[in-house]
Amino acid sequence: FYENSTSRAIVMKQLCVLGSLHLDVIVNADNLPKIDETVVGSTVNYAFGGKGGNQALAAEGHGANVYLIGRIGNDAFGEILLSTLNNSSIDISKLKREAGASGMSVAIINRQGDYGAVIVSESNLRIETSDVEIKKNTGILLLQNEIPEEINLWATNKAIEEGSQVWLNAAPARKISKELLHNLDVVIMNRPEAYYYGDLFVSAESDHILKIFTLGSEGVEVHFPNNEREYHPAYSINLQ
Numbered sequence: 001f002y003e004n005s006t007s008r009a010i011v012m013k014q015l016c017v018l019g020s021l022h023l024d025v026i027v028n029a030d031n032l033p034k035i036d037e038t039v040v041g042s043t044v045n046y047a048f049g050g051k052g053g054n055q056a057l058a059a060e061g062h063g064a065n066v067y068l069i070g071r072i073g074n075d076a077f078g079e080i081l082l083s084t085l086n087n088s089s090i091d092i093s094k095l096k097r098e099a100g101a102s103g104m105s106v107a108i109i110n111r112q113g114d115y116g117a118v119i120v121s122e123s124n125l126r127i128e129t130s131d132v133e134i135k136k137n138t139g140i141l142l143l144q145n146e147i148p149e150e151i152n153l154w155a156t157n158k159a160i161e162e163g164s165q166v167w168l169n170a171a172p173a174r175k176i177s178k179e180l181l182h183n184l185d186v187v188i189m190n191r192p193e194a195y196y197y198g199d200l201f202v203s204a205e206s207d208h209i210l211k212i213f214t215l216g217s218e219g220v221e222v223h224f225p226n227n228e229r230e231y232h233p234a235y236s237i238n239l240q
Contacts (some may be wrong), residue, residue, distance in 0.1 A: 013137035014065045016164070017056040018155050020146035021070050021079040021173040022103040024049030024117075032108055032116050041108070050103055050124070051144040051169050059142075067091035069132055069155075070147075072124040073102035078123075094130060098123055103146070113237075114216060119146060119172065127151050134158040137164050144169045149180060156183035173197065181205055190210040208235040 029041040035221060037198050038229045048057070052070060060066045068090050072078040074097055081102060103124045106115035110140060132155045134141065141159035142150045143166065156166045167186040170176065173196035187209050194213055201211050211223040213215070219233040 013052060013139050014067055014135060015056075015059050015142060016067055016069065016134060016138045016159070017052045017059075017142045018069045018132065018152070019071075019127055020050040020052040020073055020103060020121060020144050021045070021081050022053070022119060022121070022124070022146070023080055025104065025106045027106070027108045028108060029108055029165075030112050032114065033217050040227035046080065048081060049105060051146055051171060052142070053081070053085075055169070056090050056146075057084075057088060061087055065164045067094060067135065069094040069127070071096045071098055071127050071131070073100045073123045075100075075197045077102040077104055089191065093125070094131065094133060098126065100126075121146050132158060134162050134164065135208055137163055138164040140165050140167055142169070145172055145174050149174070151175065153177065153180045153183070156180060157168065168178045168218055176200065178205065181209075184209050186210045186212065188214065190214045190216070204235055 024047045026045045026047055027041045028043045029039045033037055033039045037071070048198060052068065056066050056068050067112055072081050072095065082097070085095065093194065097137070100124040103119065105117050105119040107115050109115040114146045125154045127147050129151060134155065138159060141155060141164050143155065150169070159166055163186040166183050167188070168184050170187050170189045171193050173193040187210070189197065191213070200206060201209065210225060213221045215221060217234050219231060222232070
C-alpha cells in the first residue's frame, strides 16, 4: 500500500468499504447496443456486485481484514446480496437492511470483454451519517460514487481523525467537491471518467493524490505525486 509524503501513514489493520452493494444482471452479447438498437444476447447471469461489494470481496480474497458499511433492501435481491456476504469473512455488523429495493445494475459484455452498464442505487442512496463508524484500527477507507457525496465527505473526515488513508473509486463520474478532493490519498478511474474530470486530477489541488487509471484491455497506468509514472499491462481471463 502507498504512503504519501503528507503522511497519514498506513498501518494495514482493517479495510473499511463504505457502500455500495448492487445485484448485477449481466448479459453477454456479440456487441454493445447503439442508441435505438436492440441486440440479441447469448447468456444472462445474476451476480453479487456494486463497486463497494466487489472490492470488499476482492480484498478479502487477497487476505485483507475487511468490514463493510452499507444498506440493502428487504427484497429478493437483498437476500442474494446478504447470502454472499454471510459466506465470506467480511464483517457486516454495520450493514443495515431496510424496507424497499436493493441497489441493482444491468451490464452488457461483448465478445472482447468490453462492457457498458446502468446502475439504480436505491438503498445505497439512503445511507446516513449515523451509519458511518470508522474503527480505530482502520488503515484504508475505500469509497465509490454510488452513494451520496455528503456521506463520503463525512466518512473521510472521520477516517482522517483515526489516521486512515482515503481511497476513492471515482465512478460513476460526478462532480467532486474541493473538500472531498482535499481528503483523498488515492483516486481510481477509467478512461471515460478521466475524460469527464478533465484537468481536475492534473491540477495543483490534486498534487497530493496518487492516481490510478484503468485502461481496460490495455492495463493500468499509475501517476505518483512526485510525477513519476508506472504502466502495468493487463492479463487475459477466460470469460466462458
